[in-house]
Amino acid sequence: MVIEKIGAATAGSLSLNPTSAATEAAQQPASVEFGKFFQDFVGKVNDLQGQADKSIQDLATGQSKGLHEVMLAVEKANISFQMLTQVRNKAVDAYQEIMRMQV
Numbered sequence: 001m002v003i004e005k006i007g008a009a010t011a012g013s014l015s016l017n018p019t020s021a022a023t024e025a026a027q028q029p030a031s032v033e034f035g036k037f038f039q040d041f042v043g044k045v046n047d048l049q050g051q052a053d054k055s056i057q058d059l060a061t062g063q064s065k066g067l068h069e070v071m072l073a074v075e076k077a078n079i080s081f082q083m084l085t086q087v088r089n090k091a092v093d094a095y096q097e098i099m100r101m102q103v
Contacts, residue, residue: 041087045080052077 055073058064 038087038091041084045077045084048073048077048080 052070052073055064055070059067059070064070
């Protein structure tokens with residue numbers, strides 16, 4: 001197996017100049033990005049829960065005749081809530097691990 005050295009042509013393809021998207025991301029702290037991501041994620045999970053509740057209510061009042069559609073909406077909401085819970089648990093575990101670090 002031959003390992004070639006990194007030449008000028010290869011190094012030129014790896015640009016060290018940030019793009020505009022990377023510059024914008026660098027200007028915002030990571031906590032703001034994670035906070036916005038988590039806020040959007042909670043909003044989406046809440047919307048799915050609302051859709052599931054509405055589909056259950058429609059089935060109970062006779063406006064919807066598709067039990068399979070109701071079950072799909074409920075399971076989609078359930079899975080998204082479980083994922084949200086696991087993301088929260090991992091974030092709390094990471095925070096606790098950081099707090100245990102000695103400076």
